[in-house]
Amino acid sequence: MPENTTIDDNTLANLLPIYYKRLFPIYNMCKWLGYSEVQRENFHRREFSFTLKDDIYLRYQTFNDYNEFEKELLKRCPYKIDIGGIYNQIPKDSKNWTHGVLAVEERELVFDIDMTDYDDVRYCCSGSGICNNCWPLMQFALRIIDRALEDDFGFEHRLWVYSGRRGIHCWVGDETARKLTSQARNAIAEYLTVVRGGENTAKKVNLNYNMHPSLRRAAKIVSKGFEDYACNKQNFLGDDAKLSKFLTLLPQECRDEFGDKMRVGKTSSDRWKIFQNHYQKFTSKKVKLSQNLVDEIMFQYCYPRLDIEVTKGLNHLLKSPFCIHPKTGRVCVPIDVDKLESFDPLNVPVIDEICAQLERCDMINLDKKIKDYKKTDMKSYVEVFEKFIQRLEKTWKGNNLKQSDLKGMEGDF
Amino acid sequence: MIIGGGRKQESVSRNIKREVVSPLLMYNSPPDGRLEFDEFASVAIERFSILQMFETIGARYMKGGNDYLSKLDTELRKLGFLKTILCSSKDTPIDEAELNKDIVSHFILRLAFCQTEELKRWFIQQECDLFRYKLNRIQNDQAIIEKFLQDNDLLYVPITDSEKDGIMDSLIEMGGSPNVIKNTHYFKINFLEVLDLVKTRRVLVKKGFAYVTIADFGSVLTHVFRTRLSKSLATLSRHIKEIEEDQRISDLLKILRERDIGENYSDTTARDHLTAESLDSHSIKSFPMCMRNLHEALKSNHHLRHYGRLQYLLFLKGIGLPLEESLKFWRNEFSKGSISVDKFEKEYAYNIRHSYGKEGKRTSYTPYSCLKIITSHMPGNNDYHGCPFKHFEREFLKQKLKQYGRSQDETNQIMDHADSNNYQIACQRYFEFAHKTEEIVPINHPNQYFEQSMRLINGNNRPGRQNPNQSIKMEHIKIEMTQ
Incomplete structure (x- = not known):
């Protein structure tokens, strides 16, 4: 198991001021979260929360504009920044709530996928550990959900972010997505949920005879990478314990039969092939095997496991992109979906490294006009973020045009 | 909509013009016509108990499942309200009078439930479940659905063949055969x-x-129904003040709204003053079972444990037993047992005065509502408090019902409700049998049980405080229509 990077508190405390001042994309963050150039319209009612040293936790922070946000950020240098929704009024002014009860008006549709939810089906790491052998789980999840969001729900603005440690987040910024009710978010999350049941359920995936097109698409995505992931990386049938765990997914009556056949194979790959062949041929009067058993098994090992509460709740906070993960020191960087295969979570920028890169550049006195982040490994990641914002920008530029057109017309009459 | 105003006793059915023929109603517009206040109140209360039932059964069974539907069917048959709409088989025609009742009662409840977000949410939820139940009963009857769409200006155009070809593969994947598609x-x-x-x-x-x-x-229809209803309620709630100017209406609405919390019955000043001596006879005639049980336990054991004392003491306070009488009553009973008058004064009298707001922080304590009695403080050994319909063992409850004079048939009916966790409905049935009344009195507070009982016994046979001979004009419901 590769060592997961760690960073000590002191180093972090020393580096954060530099990071926020020179590398954290403050301007773009504000532009994104305000959904406008002007920022004031939405931005000032957006909740942020800061986690400071010694777990001091400040909720309901709001900032008038970019300048105030930058000032506070540099003053506080939070260990962690969480982003909440846009409220109907400023939460801090609790005394003058003039618009009734405090409520979230808008919120990106978000997804949180955490590797710990897969602990029963990954054999390389557990808990907060991740490695290249289990990372494919996140790739499956990202591909499957990203496709569903785009093809099924028509959401165009999706930002995928590595959380810095053991999971990934997705932010959907389409206007319709931001305005979804909690019920609608729940429905979407349920639509994307297939693995159900807790510790006491062995077989957690049961599909209808007719698989829904979105699941069929997911099955294609999974089956493409399943062999490499499950057999080569996880060796998921490699020993007796793993095999008997696998067999619990079958009806009691035929476990021995399948088990005996599969044990003949030497490798996971052999055993998986034997299973599939035998399943094709299998007939029995006593048990009926599910028509989609192979897909069900692959899904149990690989289908995305969402933290549904995060998606459902409008007032759930989610860690901000470009935050530094306080334990690993890694930057929560956006993931370029087009280059997902080459994204290596163990190789993302780490705060001490990028700060060192910056320092080296300062010494050799590189062209002053070059923005700081471009001098570091942050460059490609900030570019992914910028691309996301540029596409979003078109939506509100379009809106602004429409509005100014309307105003122009009013003037004409 | 005008309710009442006429001198003749006429029923809803003949007087109010029907809106649509199918059982699916969107309740777009309130009905025209006149309605006696009596009927106004009774249809409202009847619909309310139906909605309560949807809530109870929905909480217990999976909505839309077979158990849920058959349970609802049984219970709706028992209640009998809107029977031809909700219970009849497909072949029996819908009684048009009931369609009007459906509309009228819906609109009255809108008034009652438009005021706070919580009430609105409750009402919308139950009405949507009711709507879905109706949908389920018509079994996708295409004619009815199409009529409904037409009546409500809902226009849906089918996709073209070429558009269909584009999604053909997916539709087949979902199990459709190409021909059917x-x-x-x-x-x-x-x-x-x-x-x-x-x-x-x-x-x-x-x-x-x-x-x-x-x-x-x-x-699709349920969604539209929900959206429109919640919009109408939002509009209506801005006008509730005008509606509540009519005392009788606002009294009724108040009764309806206080479904769980109940009137708090903590103010005793307006009530009759009872004497300790009268409690024996009241307990037989007018106490709900939970209180009669406590009364009898106190009488035979000369003691009640903490929660039993609280539940009963506050109830007595609520029905109008003054502090002095209460002290006398408890002292008397306790002293017959092992507790001396001296000990009573030291250990119990303070608490009694306290609960009347005469000691300590001087807040007058509120009598327990059904909800509170049902949900809190599960009775243990030697406890007599709680709700008999929930907390009694089945056999014991049967025995008690018999002992309290219920016939075998009545007992069975009550037991049915208790068995299906509808404790308050069980209590309501008990009330009806005990008072030999047809009137439906939803029970949500022991003190309300007592008051309703007194009302029936003393011959004032109308709910609320309105003048029986005066019917009312109520044009304000029109507001909603004209918005």
Whole structure:
């Protein structure tokens, strides 16, 4: 198991001021979260929360504009920044709530996928550990959900972010997505949920005879990478314990039969092939095997496991992109979906490294006009973020045009 | 809509023009016509108990499941309200008078439940469940659905054949046969309007649109129903002040709204002053079972444990037993047992005065509502408090019912409700049998039980405080229509 990077508190405390001042994309963050150039319209009612040293936790922070946000950020240098929704009024002014009860008006549709939810089906790491052998789980999840969001729900603005440690987040910024009710978010999350049941359920995936097109698409995505992931990386049938765990997914009556056949194979790959062949041929009067058993098994090992509460709740906070993960020191960087295969979570920028890169550049006195982040490994990641914002920008530029057109017309009459 | 005003006793049915023929109602406009206050109140209360039942059964069974539906069917048959709409088989025609009752009662409850977000949410939820139940009963009857769409200006155009060809593969994947698909109309609807179908992946979703057939229209319609209802309630709530100017209406609305919390009965000043001596006879005639049980336990044991004392003491306070009488009553009973007058004064009298607000922080304590009695403080050994319909053992409850004079048949009916966890409805039935009344009195507070009982016994046979000979004009419901 590769060592997961760690960073000590002191180093972090020393580096954060530099990071926020020179590398954290403050301007773009504000532009994104305000959904406008002007920022004031939405931005000032957006909740942020800061986690400071010694777990001091400040909720309901709001900032008038970019300048105030930058000032506070540099003053506080939070260990962690969480982003909440846009409220109907400023939460801090609790005394003058003039618009009734405090409520979230808008919120990106978000997804949180955490590797710990897969602990029963990954054999390389557990808990907060991740490695290249289990990372494919996140790739499956990202591909499957990203496709569903785009093809099924028509959401165009999706930002995928590595959380810095053991999971990934997705932010959907389409206007319709931001305005979804909690019920609608729940429905979407349920639509994307297939693995159900807790510790006491062995077989957690049961599909209808007719698989829904979105699941069929997911099955294609999974089956493409399943062999490499499950057999080569996880060796998921490699020993007796793993095999008997696998067999619990079958009806009691035929476990021995399948088990005996599969044990003949030497490798996971052999055993998986034997299973599939035998399943094709299998007939029995006593048990009926599910028509989609192979897909069900692959899904149990690989289908995305969402933290549904995060998606459902409008007032759930989610860690901000470009935050530094306080334990690993890694930057929560956006993931370029087009280059997902080459994204290596163990190789993302780490705060001490990028700060060192910056320092080296300062010494050799590189062209002053070059923005700081471009001098570091942050460059490609900030570019992914910028691309996301540029596409979003078109939506509100379009809106602004429409509005100014309307105003122009009013003037004409 | 005008309710009342006429001198003749006429029923809803003949007086109010019907809106649509199908049992599916969108309640777009309030009915015209006149309605006696009596009927006004009774249909409102009847609908309310139906909605309460939807809530109870919905909480216990999976909504839409077989158990849920058959349970609802049984209970609705028992209640009998809107029977031909909700219970009859497909062949028996719907009684048009009931359609009017359906409309009228719906609109009255709108008034009662438009005031706070919580009430609104409750009302919308139950009404949507009721609507869905109706949908379920018509079994996707295409004619009814199409009529409903027409009546409500809901226009859905099926997708063209070429559009259908584009999604053909996906539709086949979902289990349709090509021939059937070719001959079926598909409608393209924003996925937000059919969330329940999306949630369970029962519908094809592409680029934010769901492709549904007429068979899936139940979800579409429920969504539209919910949206329109919640909009109407929002409008209505801004006018509730005008409506509440009519004392009788506002009294009724108050009764309806206080479904769980109940009137708090903590103010005793307006009530009759009872004497300690009268409690024996009241307990037999007018106490709900929970209190009669406590009374008898106190009488035979000369003691009650903490929660029993509290439940009974506050009830007595609520029905109008003054502090002095209460002290006398408890002292008397306790002293017959092992507790000396001296000990009583030291250990119990303070608490009694305290609960009347005469000691300590001087807040007058509120008598317990059914909800509180049912949900808190599970009785243990030697306890007599709680709700008999919930907390008594089955056999013991049967025995008690018999002992209190209920016939075998009555007992069975009450037991049925208790067995299906409808404790308050069981109590309501008990009330009806005990008072030999047909009137439906939803019970949500022991003190309310007592008051209703006194009202019936003393011959004032109307709920609320209105003048019986005066019917009312109520044009304000029109507000909603004209907004």
